[in-house]
Amino acid sequence: MTDATVSNAIAVRDNGPGAMVEQYKADLAMVMPSHVKPDTFVRLAVSVLRRDKNLTLAAQNNPAALMGALMEAARLGLEPGTEQYYLTPRKQKGRLEVQGIRGYQGEIELIYRAGAVSSVIVEVVRAKDHFSYSPGRDERPTHEIDWDAEDRGPLRLVYAYAVMKDGATSKVIVLNRAKVMEAKAMSTGSDSPYSPWQKHEESMWMKTAAHRLTKWVPTSAEYMREQLRAQAEVAAEKTAPLMPATAAPMPQPVTEDDGPIDAEFVDDDTAA
Template sequence: MTENTVSAAVAVRDQGPGAMVEHYKADLAQVMPSHVKPDTFVRLAVGVLRRDRNLAQAAQNNPAALMGALMDAAQLGLTPGTEQYYLVPRKQKGRMEVQGIRGYQGEIELIYRAGAVSSVIVEVVRQADTFRYSPGRDERPVHEIDWDAEDRGPLRLVYAYAVMKDGATSKVVVLNRAQVMKAKAMSQGSDSPYSPWQKHEEAMWMKTAAHRLTKWVPTSAEYMREQLRAQAEVAAEQQAAGGPVLSAPGPVAAPVEGDEDEGPIEAEFVDDEPSAGWPSAAQPGSGARA
């Protein structure tokens, strides 16, 4: 390879999508949670673009879709190009462009970050596994796996629940194959060979269940701030009254509207629906979807 060829390749790289991401680092940093380091975020985003030629071409075709996906990942505080937040090419109007897809690790990260849960359990059930769960009778599912089995069989169910800080169990979400396939059918580009539905099927089953779980547990850092603010107000009122300052109780699951007095914990068997309320992108044409 001649020196001119190398120089030309470097010039293309420096003027390509990676350079654009670095150019907008300050804009991305403005929407990131405080725990995310802008330099690290941008370095990882640029790295995945340079490793994947198809993704880089998709980003070149529609830079706004790339930046929309990265803006979404930045607002959520998730790492792009990982199982927290996938960046994949998808065909749109006859050409490839970047699509952002939240992964199961990203859904779990958002649940943990709110500070209301002590653990999150998301598991797939295969044909050879034993799975028992009776809503109203069982607090949590019983899932037995023969770890010596060479083949546990095809995917059959997926379930998710959280254990709150006070020890209570959240709603238990259980989805069967038909429900997961309906969610897949509603996901744009799921039939593409680049889609995580094709490359990481088990992870996407888990993502579907984890995403449903977010309806029943807090996922926002603002929730934690509200809890701390409430505790501070209680302490101030106690001190003003001249009484002892008592520690306020820790965070508990925020009730869902219409769910304040449900009685026994039940599983949720539901149909999928398109995700709504994705954060707006810095530029039009966001490629971010749930």
């Protein structure tokens, strides 16, 4: 899919960016994980484009940027136009273009999809909350909230951790306001009035902590590599030639049974 073909899609079909997304459904489906339904994905994308006039304008200004964002969402298996994956307008060389931003629900979804955790906890701490956590002493944070309070105060901290399937607790991520603001400053277009940092500040605090957590727990990418490896092994076994029924059994080398061999799997840290 080139910039020229994407631009031609709007020229040929005069129904706007939504029609272009429909036209490229097959291309999007090719990169989606098997659990994602292309019709649902496209319907969500078209819906958010129709709801937001600024986003529609951004898509018309640069159709390739729109399709690039949708391709990334499709590859990750995240729902576009939701808190899994935001579609937002941003100023680029004086005009609006579409920017795709992974949301906190998207980060959590990728952690769950790996199949190694039983739960993921991501919470913000406000000024009037009680929060306590000492690494090396506490397994998990203590966070007490006065739910009767009309105002819990401004955002103060955000934390994230996962409970693994065996009951163990992952590394606990705790970020203060200064650390979150550092992450915000590194995010392209975060000062734009269209950015989720402006419209969904609490969610973006949670996204920042959840993203840091992905470095310490199995991710969807790791899980998919293992799945593909297992599928390849099964396919190889099915296609291996069968021994003739009348053939004598092949002699096997005599070895000492030293018991099971311990192995250690080491995953590369691919998280951004």
